[in-house]
Amino acid sequence: MSQFATSGVLAAFLGLFLIPVLFVPYVAWTYHRHGTFGWGHVLIAVATVVYGIALWTYTIVPLPDPATMDCSKGGPRPQLIPFGSLADIHVLANGVHDPALIQLVANIALFIPFGMLVRYLVAPRRPAWIVLAALGVSLFIELTQLTGVWGIYPCAYRVFDVDDLITNTAGAALGVMAAPLLRFVPGQRELPEDQPRIVTRGRRLVGMAVDFVSVQGSSLVVYLPLAIAARDAGWFGGQVPYDRLLGWVTLAVSAILLLVVPWAGRGATLGQRFTFVRPVDTSGARP
Numbered sequence: 001m002s003q004f005a006t007s008g009v010l011a012a013f014l015g016l017f018l019i020p021v022l023f024v025p026y027v028a029w030t031y032h033r034h035g036t037f038g039w040g041h042v043l044i045a046v047a048t049v050v051y052g053i054a055l056w057t058y059t060i061v062p063l064p065d066p067a068t069m070d071c072s073k074g075g076p077r078p079q080l081i082p083f084g085s086l087a088d089i090h091v092l093a094n095g096v097h098d099p100a101l102i103q104l105v106a107n108i109a110l111f112i113p114f115g116m117l118v119r120y121l122v123a124p125r126r127p128a129w130i131v132l133a134a135l136g137v138s139l140f141i142e143l144t145q146l147t148g149v150w151g152i153y154p155c156a157y158r159v160f161d162v163d164d165l166i167t168n169t170a171g172a173a174l175g176v177m178a179a180p181l182l183r184f185v186p187g188q189r190e191l192p193e194d195q196p197r198i199v200t201r202g203r204r205l206v207g208m209a210v211d212f213v214s215v216q217g218s219s220l221v222v223y224l225p226l227a228i229a230a231r232d233a234g235w236f237g238g239q240v241p242y243d244r245l246l247g248w249v250t251l252a253v254s255a256i257l258l259l260v261v262p263w264a265g266r267g268a269t270l271g272q273r274f275t276f277v278r279p280v281d282t283s284g285a286r287p
Contacts, residue, residue, distance in 0.1 A: 006062075007057040007061070008054065010057045010061070011050055011051075011053040011054035011058075014053045015049045018053070019046060020213060021217070022049065023213050024210050024213055024214055024217070026045055027206060027209075027210050027271075027274050027275065028274040030042075030045070031275055031276060035276075037206050038188050038189050039187035040185045040186050040187030042187075043187070044121070044188075047113075047117070048117050048121065051114070055110070055114070055141075059110075059141045060144060060149075063149070063153075063157070064157045066153060069154065071154045071155035074155055075154075075155030075156035075157065076156050076159040076160075078159065078160035078161070079160065079161040079162060080162050082163065083163060084163065085103075085161060085163040086100075086163075088100035089101045089104065104167055107163075107164055108167045108170055108171035109171060110168065110171060111134055111167075111169070111170075111172040111175065112171045112172070112174050112175040112178065114130075114137070114171070114175055115134060115172035115175020115176040115178070115179065116176070116178050116182060117175075117182075118130050118133065119179040120183075130172065130176050131169060131173050133172075134172030134173075135168070135169045135172075138168035138169060139165060142160050142165060145158035145159075145160060146158075146160035203275050203276075204277065206271070206275050207269070207271035207274065207275040208271060210271030210274055211258065211269050211272075214257055214271070215253055215257055215258070218253045219246070219249050219250040219254075222252075222253060223246050223249045223250075226245065226249065227240060227242055257269065257270060266279070
C-alpha cells in the first residue's frame with residue numbers, strides 16, 4: 001500500500017474512532033443550531049472530522065526513526081524563495097505525471113476542503129478570515145516539520161517550503177468560493193427556534209442514543225482510574241474483580257444520569273434535553 005493510501009486509511013480509521021466520542025456534543029450542537037438531526041448535517045460533520053485527521057496524517061506522519069536521520073548538516077534546507085519550486089516542474093518532459101506538478105496540485109487540493117467546511121460550518125460571512133486561518137494552519141504544519149516536531153527530533157525531517165504556504169492558502173481560497181455547493185447535500189433541514197417540533201420516533205431514538213453513549217462513556221472515564229487505583233492500592237486483596245467493578249460503576253453512573261439528573265431537571269435526561277424532548281403531565285404542563 002502506498003503512503004498516500006496509508007494516510008487515507010489511517011484518517012478514516014481514526015475518524016471512525018472519534019465519531020462515538022464526539023457524538024453527544026455533536027447532537028447538542030446540531031439540534032441547537034439547526035433544530036433537527038438531518039443526515040446531511042451528519043455527513044458533513046463526519047467529513048469534517050475525517051478531513052481534520054487527514055490533514056495531520058498527510059502532513060505530519062509518518063514520523064521518522066531518529067536513528068535514520070542525518071542531522072550533521074542541520075537537516076533539509078528550507079526553500080524560502082516564493083514560487084521557487086516551479087522550476088522543478090518539467091511538464092514537457094514528464095507530462096501530467098511530473099512529481100513536482102503532482103505535489104503542487106496536491107498541496108492545493110489538500111486545503112480546498114478546509115475553505116469549504118470552515119466557511120460552511122463556522123464563518124459563512126468571513127471568507128478573508130478563513131483564508132488567513134488556512135495560512136496560519138499551513139504555517140503551523142511547516143514549522144512543525146522544520147523544528148522536528150518542536151524539538152522532539154534533532155532536526156527537520158521534511159523540507160520547509162514557502163510555496164506550500166502559497167499553494168495551501170490558494171486551495172483554501174478556492175474552497176471558500178466552492179463552499180455554497182455544500183448546500184446541495186440532501187438532508188439539511190432547518191427549523192426556527194420558535195417552531196414546535198414533532199416528537200418523532202427518530203428524535204426519541206437519537207435522545208436514547210445520547211443517553212446510552214453518555215452512560216457508557218462516563219462509566220469508562222470513572223472506571224479506568226478507579227481500576228488502576230484499586231490494583232495499585234490492593235483494595236481487593238490483590239485480586240481486583242474488574243467485571244464487577246465495571247458493573248458497579250455503570251450502575252452508579254446510570255443512576256446519576258438517568259434518575260438524579262431528570263429528577264433535578266424537570267424529568268428530562270441529557271438526551272431529551274439535547275433533542276428538545278420534554279416530559280409533560282396529563283395537562284400538558286411541565287412536571
